[in-house]
Amino acid sequence: MSTIQADPAPPSDPLQEEGSTGRAGDSIFRGLATGAGMIIMLALAGVAIFLVLQSIPALGASGEQAYGADNIVVYIWPLLFGTVLAAVIALVIAAPLSIGVALVISHYAPRRIARLLGYLIDLLAAVPSVVYGLWGRETLQGWVFPIYDWLHDNLGFLPFFEGPVTTGRTILTAGVVLAVMALPIITALCREVFLQTPVMHQEAALALGATRWEMIRMAVFPYARSGITSAVMLGLGRALGETMAVALVLSASGIVTFNLISSQNPSTIAANIALNYANASGTKVNVLIAGGLVLFLVTFAVNFLGRYLAARGRAKA
Amino acid sequence: MTDTLHEPFHTDPSTDLSTHVPLTKPQLPSIATTLAAAVSWGLAGLPALLLSWPIAGWVVVGWILFVLALPTWSGLIEGGRKAVDRLVTILVWSTFALAMLPLVAVIYTVVERGAGALSVEFFTASQQGVLGEGGGIYHAIMGTLIITVIASVISIPIGIMAAVYLVEYGKNNRLSRTLTFLVDVMTGIPSIVAGLFALALFTLLLGPLPRIAIGGSIALSVLMIPIVVRSTEEMLKLVPEELREGALALGVPKWRTITKVVLPTALGGIVTGATLAVARVAGETAPLLLIAGTLRGTNFNPFDGAMQTLPVLIFGEATRGGLAEYVPFQIERAWGAALVLIMIVMLLNLLARVVGSLFSPKTGR
Numbered sequence: 001m002s003t004i005q006a007d008p009a010p011p012s013d014p015l016q017e018e019g020s021t022g023r024a025g026d027s028i029f030r031g032l033a034t035g036a037g038m039i040i041m042l043a044l045a046g047v048a049i050f051l052v053l054q055s056i057p058a059l060g061a062s063g064e065q066a067y068g069a070d071n072i073v074v075y076i077w078p079l080l081f082g083t084v085l086a087a088v089i090a091l092v093i094a095a096p097l098s099i100g101v102a103l104v105i106s107h108y109a110p111r112r113i114a115r116l117l118g119y120l121i122d123l124l125a126a127v128p129s130v131v132y133g134l135w136g137r138e139t140l141q142g143w144v145f146p147i148y149d150w151l152h153d154n155l156g157f158l159p160f161f162e163g164p165v166t167t168g169r170t171i172l173t174a175g176v177v178l179a180v181m182a183l184p185i186i187t188a189l190c191r192e193v194f195l196q197t198p199v200m201h202q203e204a205a206l207a208l209g210a211t212r213w214e215m216i217r218m219a220v221f222p223y224a225r226s227g228i229t230s231a232v233m234l235g236l237g238r239a240l241g242e243t244m245a246v247a248l249v250l251s252a253s254g255i256v257t258f259n260l261i262s263s264q265n266p267s268t269i270a271a272n273i274a275l276n277y278a279n280a281s282g283t284k285v286n287v288l289i290a291g292g293l294v295l296f297l298v299t300f301a302v303n304f305l306g307r308y309l310a311a312r313g314r315a316k317a
Numbered sequence: 318m319t320d321t322l323h324e325p326f327h328t329d330p331s332t333d334l335s336t337h338v339p340l341t342k343p344q345l346p347s348i349a350t351t352l353a354a355a356v357s358w359g360l361a362g363l364p365a366l367l368l369s370w371p372i373a374g375w376v377v378v379g380w381i382l383f384v385l386a387l388p389t390w391s392g393l394i395e396g397g398r399k400a401v402d403r404l405v406t407i408l409v410w411s412t413f414a415l416a417m418l419p420l421v422a423v424i425y426t427v428v429e430r431g432a433g434a435l436s437v438e439f440f441t442a443s444q445q446g447v448l449g450e451g452g453g454i455y456h457a458i459m460g461t462l463i464i465t466v467i468a469s470v471i472s473i474p475i476g477i478m479a480a481v482y483l484v485e486y487g488k489n490n491r492l493s494r495t496l497t498f499l500v501d502v503m504t505g506i507p508s509i510v511a512g513l514f515a516l517a518l519f520t521l522l523l524g525p526l527p528r529i530a531i532g533g534s535i536a537l538s539v540l541m542i543p544i545v546v547r548s549t550e551e552m553l554k555l556v557p558e559e560l561r562e563g564a565l566a567l568g569v570p571k572w573r574t575i576t577k578v579v580l581p582t583a584l585g586g587i588v589t590g591a592t593l594a595v596a597r598v599a600g601e602t603a604p605l606l607l608i609a610g611t612l613r614g615t616n617f618n619p620f621d622g623a624m625q626t627l628p629v630l631i632f633g634e635a636t637r638g639g640l641a642e643y644v645p646f647q648i649e650r651a652w653g654a655a656l657v658l659i660m661i662v663m664l665l666n667l668l669a670r671v672v673g674s675l676f677s678p679k680t681g682r
Contacts (some may be wrong), residue, residue, distance in 0.1 A: 023570070025570055025572045025573065026570050026571050026572045028572070029571075029572035029575065029576075030482075030486055030571075030572070032478055033478045033481045033482035033485070033486055034480070034482055034486070034492075035478070036474070036475045036476075036477075036478030036479040036481075036482060037478075037479045037482045037487075037492065037493075037496045038484070039475055039479075040475065040496065040499060040500065040542060040543075040546070041495070041496065041499055042481055043503075043538075043539055043542070044499050044502060044503055046514065046518065047506065047510065047511070047514040047539065049328070050517035050518050050521070051510070051513060051514060051517060052503070052516055053517065053521075054513075054516075054520065056519040080534070096412070097412045097415060097416055098416075099412075100408065100409045100412025100413065101412050101413050101416045103409050104409055104410060104412070104413040108406065108409055108410065112380040117413065119670075120417065120420065121416065123420060123663070123666065124416070124419070124420045126596060126597075126662050126663065126666050127420070127423055127600075127659060127662070128599075128600025128601070128602070128628055128662060129508075129602060130600065130602040130631045130655070130658075131423065131427060131599065131627040131630055131631070131655045131658065131659055132419075132423065133632070133635075134631055134635050134651055134652070134655055135419075135423045135426055135427070137635060138426075138430075138635075138648065138652075139422070139426050140422075142524055154576070155405070161528065180419040183416055187416075189388070204487070211398055211399060211401070211402035212402055212405075212406070213401060213405040213406070214398065214402070214680075216405075234505070237505045238505075240507065241505075241506070241507020241508065241509065241510065242507070243507070243508060243509045243602070243603035244602045244603060244628070244632060247632070247636075248632065248635060248636065250429075270507060270509045271605065273509055273513070273603075273607070274509065274602075274603055274606055274607075274632075275636075277606065277607055281525075281526065281527075285516075285525070285526070287512050287519075288513075289516070289517060290512040292509060292510050295507055295509070295510060296506065296510045297504070299505050299507055299510075300502060301503065302505075303501065303504075303505035304502070307498075307501050
């Protein structure tokens with residue numbers, strides 16, 4: 001009793017003290033957390049600012065400094081074409097496959113097995129891109145060569161398969177490798193959406209006598225449509241920016257063509273940077289960085305669209 | 318369960334029993350799928366053996382027979398709707414098999430062609446002064462280790478703290494919404510653009526054509542931070558609100574609630590996410606090619622000069638070309654390095670799963 005009396009601090013004071021040190025710690029910790037967020041913003045701003053700064057000298061580049069092109073637009077346009085072409089090929093292959101694989105994991109496989117299958121698909125995403133590139137360059141190109149020969153012989157009247165077939169290292173092969181790399185991303189996102197379909201809708205469909213496919217077509221797909229679109233867009237973003245697989249697989253000559261199986265292939269922005277960087281100097285570096293800026297803007301637009309569609313789908317659901 | 322009513326229930330008692338319509342349609346026996354598969358690939362096996370097709374040809378022809386046979390059989394007995402269902406089931410499972418093909422093929426090829434390169438020298442020597450046979454990838458393993466560790470030291474604290482801000486402090490205010498959006502944008506940054514960023518940054522600091530390993534770490538951080546933020550954010554959101562409220566109600570300051578209650582509860586998931594992020598960037602090539610450069614010898618100093626890394630070594634050896642007598646050794650070295658890289662990445666993935674399952678009971682689920 002007397003000790004309390006002697007103590008100048010009333011009972012409320014220790015609490016106050018606790019509170020105040022807590023607040024000090026709080027503001028420090030809060031500051032750290034906010035600071036980390038700020039660093040992320042600065043980093044992203046830095047990416048944009050430094051790319052723009054280093055691209056400016058490239059605007060006036062021409063001739064030798066722009067790798068023989070008249071100006072930067074003429075130089076980058078065929079590369080952009082190649083980038084989009086390879087990514088579109090990849091998606092044409094990967095999107096239906098991914099939806100199928102996601103359905104296996106979400107609706108077809110027994111639950112216990114589905115987890116394991118999900119891990120397997122994750123492993124597909126874990127393999128480094130350079131290894132896929134090496135595999136495409138050394139192994140896959142040999143496998144697809146006879147297929148291209150067949151395509152050329154039987155479907156050669158189509159502009160895509162004009163040929164001549166002299167190598168397996170074509171933009172189509174690059175597209176296949178990109179498809180393998182985009183597949184796990186699209187699958188993972190589709191799987192999420194499929195699993196979110198209301199169970200009631202699915203059970204109602206089954207109770208009305210729908211087969212499993214009818215249930216998926218009538219209950220799952222309408223619900224998941226925007227999610228699938230957004231997943232495909234995000235996969236496209238990945239395929240657009242992929243460097244190593246294309247740089248290793250493609251035998252590129254930087255032309256604009258829809259001929260998918262000849263040895264004359266359009267290159268992509270990212271692969272072009274990786275292949276030409278080693279011997280670039282002076283303004284050439286700026287030209288390459290300007291290409292990178294274009295790539296950044298394109299992937300940004302695609303990803304933004306993907307996220308926007310996903311968000312809109314969520315809001316509607 | 319899948320029996321379908323073919324006709325409406327008959328209420329007319331005068332209906333003649335002889336015109337009785339069965340309530341269920343006949344079904345294929347449960348071994349029908351196995352049977353059809355066996356017959357299909359068996360039939361395809363005959364010409365395959367006689368004409369000595371490659372295995373791929375046999376598989377494809379058998380698959381086509383199977384896709385035609387089972388739905389046709391089902392269509393004849395069970396009706397069109399069931400036939401379509403069976404067809405789709407086959408197609409859906411086929412997509413999975415097709416998706417597994419590259420994984421199996423890549424791992425098989427890497428092991429087959431890379432295993433021969435592995436030796437003691439391969440792990441202990443660099444490429445210094447070696448042109449053809451011999452030498453190793455010690456310098457590249459060390460480089461990957463140093464650059465990845467520095468990138469992790471930068472990214473993991475920033476990523477976790479940013480996620481803490483988003484979940485614990487941001488509460489959907491303007492800053493946190495902007496940050497969420499920017500993290501999304503960062504997730505989509507192509508790896509080569511991250512490399513160009515580091516290149517542009519160090520060009521301003523050090524002059525043209527910089528080669529510096531720390532730049533590689535910074536480029537990898539740009540790729541790694543959003544992954545860490547995303548995974549940590551997901552994990553923090555899973556922590557039950559009652560735990561926070563309980564701690565706060567006991568008078569624990571918020572920052573101690575976060576460090577002593579929230580973060581430990583989510584630790585398993587956070588470690589898993591961070592490990593997966595490390596695995597993801599350990600295999601990145603493009604940014605390191607641009608800023609960390611290539612080197613045939615060993616360099617332990619991340620602040621001075623180029624440093625070789627495993628992915629860049631693979632790319633370099635695969636594309637170098639040069640004297641024809643050296644090329645086979647370069648290609649073999651590339652496969653050997655690819656095997657080592659895949660083993661590192663897979664080990665990290667495995668580690669992430671193990672850690673995740675070890676810690677997961679702590680989330681109280």
